[in-house]
Amino acid sequence: MFVDASAIVAILNREPEADAFADAIERSAAPVTSPIAVFEATLGLCRIRHAAVEEAAADVAEFLSVAAIRCLPIASEEADTALVAAARYGKxxxxxxxxxxxxxxxxxMARNRRIPLLFKGDDFTKTDIDSAA
Incomplete structure (x- = not known):
């Protein structure tokens, strides 16, 4: 499963979905995320907690380590698919x-790897991506 920034932030902030998201990650054989999701989650924590970037980044890094979520590199194929998604579903x-x-x-990242996406909110429910929740 691909773990989106929104799920990371929800777990670290103990939002109502946190336990369900944590359970989904625990059940996943190989949860992954990306540098962009890590960046977004870090800045999201900064905004919500009024924290320094270094503090939020450390919290995200610790969570990824404890939850055994691998951060995968983004390949050019992902950029191509992201452009297709932007053309179809983008702002x-x-x-x-x-x-x-x-x-x-x-x-x-989820589409190219044919894995479900763990996310908070309803944006992705309006796409053709499989939900991990």
């Missing part, structure tokens, strides 16, 4: 999903 395209850059890359 300003008239589609209700309104995916942003990070969302498009999460979509691409």
């Amino acid at each position: 300003g395209r008239g589609h209700p999903a309104q995916l942003n850059l990070g969302d498009c890359f999460a979509y691409a």
Whole structure:
């Protein structure tokens, strides 16, 4: 499964979905994420907690380590698929999903690997991606 930034933030902030997301990750044979999701999760924690980047980055890194979530590199194929997602589902395209850059890359990582996506919110429910929740 691909773990989106929104799921990471939800778990680290003990949001209502945190336990369900943590259980899904624990059940996954090989949970993965990307540098873009790590970046987004770190900045999300900074905003919510009014924390320094270094502190939020350390929290995200520790979580990824404890949860055994591997951070995979982004290949050129993901950029191609992210562009397809942006054209189809991106902000300003008239589609209700309104995916942003990070969302498009999460979509691409999951789509190209044929794995479900763990996310919070309803943006991805308006796409053709499989949900891990």
